Amino acid sequence: MSAAAMPVAPPPLKVCFIDMNAGVENQAMRCLQSVISRFESELRESNPTLPIDVHTVSPRDTLNEIPRDHDLYIASGGPGSPLEGLGTPWYDDFRRFTDGLIQAHDRDPGDAPSMFSICYSYELVTLHLNIADVVQRDGRKFGVMPVYTTTAGRHHPLLAPFGDRLFAFEHRNWEVVNLDEQRLNAMNGSVLARESREGRDDKGSAVLAFNVSEAVETVQFHPEADLAGIFNWIDRPEQQKAFVDSYGDLTFDRMLKTIKNPERVARVHHEVIPGWMRRRFNAISAARGWDAMPYGPMEALSGADLSVLLGMVPDLPSSPAA
Numbered sequence: 001m002s003a004a005a006m007p008v009a010p011p012p013l014k015v016c017f018i019d020m021n022a023g024v025e026n027q028a029m030r031c032l033q034s035v036i037s038r039f040e041s042e043l044r045e046s047n048p049t050l051p052i053d054v055h056t057v058s059p060r061d062t063l064n065e066i067p068r069d070h071d072l073y074i075a076s077g078g079p080g081s082p083l084e085g086l087g088t089p090w091y092d093d094f095r096r097f098t099d100g101l102i103q104a105h106d107r108d109p110g111d112a113p114s115m116f117s118i119c120y121s122y123e124l125v126t127l128h129l130n131i132a133d134v135v136q137r138d139g140r141k142f143g144v145m146p147v148y149t150t151t152a153g154r155h156h157p158l159l160a161p162f163g164d165r166l167f168a169f170e171h172r173n174w175e176v177v178n179l180d181e182q183r184l185n186a187m188n189g190s191v192l193a194r195e196s197r198e199g200r201d202d203k204g205s206a207v208l209a210f211n212v213s214e215a216v217e218t219v220q221f222h223p224e225a226d227l228a229g230i231f232n233w234i235d236r237p238e239q240q241k242a243f244v245d246s247y248g249d250l251t252f253d254r255m256l257k258t259i260k261n262p263e264r265v266a267r268v269h270h271e272v273i274p275g276w277m278r279r280r281f282n283a284i285s286a287a288r289g290w291d292a293m294p295y296g297p298m299e300a301l302s303g304a305d306l307s308v309l310l311g312m313v314p315d316l317p318s319s320p321a322a
Contacts, residue, residue, distance in 0.1 A: 017029070018059065021060075027229035028224055055070065072113065074116050078121075105215040112284070133177050139246065140173050158272065168265070169222045184212070192217075224273055275295075
């Protein structure tokens with residue numbers, strides 16, 4: 001076969017972590033690396049020879065710009081105020097990058113990169129789009145908490161597998177409130193989840209998830225948190241005491257039961273970001289010359305699956321003495 005007739009290899013899948021931790025070490029990046037490793041194993045079933053290039057950029061502490069030539073972007077949470085970046089070079093670059101994603105989807109959604117953003121990055125996206133207020137809470141919200149899907153969220157593939165609520169790890173001092181839904185809808189976006197059920201605010205009035213077309217899907221909570229990371233947090237006496245002081249022993253015990261339920265935290269970790277990655281991979285697979293991955297909600301984690309996961313972390317603590 002002549003060189004001209006040789007088949008052209010498809011381009012690699014390029015994934016970029018936008019690390020917003022400003023150089024502060026935490027469990028989140030380990031959790032995200034675990035998500036990528038599992039996704040790569042799944043990808044091998046349909047694309048056994050497809051290379052995956054994974055790149056990490058840390059804009060807040062290095063001032064490095066976000067590369068524009070990747071396919072999937074995952075922007076992390078991070079410490080500090082989301083307002084501190086206003087007017088800085090790294091935030092201006094993040095704004096231009098976000099605009100570029102949305103514009104690329106407006107032109108050709110079948111050949112456009114996408115971003116999934118978490119907590120701190122969720123707040124940055126909200127500020128940039130000017131669709132809501134980002135305000136400091138009266139106190140820190142932390143622990144495994146319920147997240148209530150909206151009508152739109154129950155029909156959106158990101159959260160549809162969870163019905164009317166899911167349980168996810170939260171750790172934040174800021175929140176998104178007073179959303180301008182009309183402005184978000186004009187961007188082909190929807191509110192996907194709230195802190196309280198629709199029409200109520202008994203558990204808070206914050207918006208916890210939204211999308212902007214298929215360009216950006218973003219959440220306030222931490223779907224990357226795995227059992228090992230959550231146990232690492234719970235196992236610290238000062239965190240246990242702080243939780244009980246804030247929410248009480250009964251809520252602490254309920255949180256421990258939630259963590260042991262395979263349909264809750266473990267499922268969020270195994271479903272939300274991996275599901276987004278499969279969907280976005282498939283959306284651009286034809287344009288890239290890749291084979292689409294099988295896609296659908298994961299099977300419920302069995303007791304045996306959960307036992308394997310729990311076997312990697314310490315025993316569940318009991319409620320600390322008040």
